[in-house]
Amino acid sequence: MTQDDSRQHAPATQRNREPILAVLRDVLPAQGLVLEVASGSGEHAVYFAGAFPNLIFQPSDPDQAALASIDAWAGESALPNLRSAIRLDATAPRWPITEADAILCINMVHISPWAATEGLIRQAAQLLPVGGPLYLYGPYRQHDVPLAASNAVFDDSLRRRNPKWGLRELEAVAELASAAGFGEPEVTAMPANNLSVVFRKA
Incomplete structure (x- = not known):
């Protein structure tokens, strides 16, 4: 048992957080509020809030168990720039x-x-200022790139x-x-056939 058994563990966060952090250092503003949508276990929120002390991080998720996990991790970290999780359904x-x-x-x-x-x-088009970044991470299909075997599996x-x-x-x-007012994506290849995709509000 962990100290707080509401904390969830997502093994992928241990593997991808450093490569993601390297991209975020060139993407995130120097100060302001960072909203994380679908924060899941909350491990990313804690890690990135620790790496960017001048930014305020607002984690969120639609799932109650995830919200409890996020707040448990946040409580343990005691980071002053990490807010309590809010319930947020992206489809709302x-x-x-x-x-x-x-x-x-x-993801x-x-x-x-x-x-x-x-x-x-x-x-995101409504919340972000001009130039504000929407950062997406995960595997994608691309018209001009063969789908990796692992991604096909x-x-x-998933389906x-x-x-x-x-x-x-x-x-x-x-x-x-583009239809919502964002510019062309800035795409960075990541480990395990994932992509970092950044859209900036035009």
């Missing part, structure tokens, strides 16, 4: 937050219905779990973002 027509200087969304787009990505981009497993899940075409996400 209204979000419980009115503005953000940057938005992070790690949600492929493990949620397409409506969640639509909601994420629609709300992962995609199949078996829920037909509304699965790897999205990066071009489709970019088209959605």
Whole structure:
């Protein structure tokens, strides 16, 4: 048993947090509020809040168990720039937050219905200032890049779990973002056939 058994552990966070951090150092503003959508266990929120003490981090998730985990991790870290988690469903027509200087969304787009990505981009366009970044991380399909075998297997497993899940075409996400007022994506190849994708509010 851990000290607080409401804390969840996502092994992938240990593997990807350093590569993500390296990208975020060139993406996040010097100060302001960073909203993390679909924070999951909360381990990323704690790690990034510790790495960027001049930024305020607002974690969120639609799942009650995840919210408890986030707050348990946050409580243990005692970071002054990490807020309590808020319940946020990306598909909701209204979000419980009115503005953000940057938005992070790690490993949600492929493990949620397409409506969640639509909601994420629609709300990000309303919350972010001009130039504000929307950072996405995860595996994607790309028209001009063969799908890695491991990603094909992962995609199949996701669709078996829920037909509304699965790897999205990066071009489709970019088209959605463009229609909402974002510029072209800044794409960085990441370990394990993932991508960092940054859209900036035009």
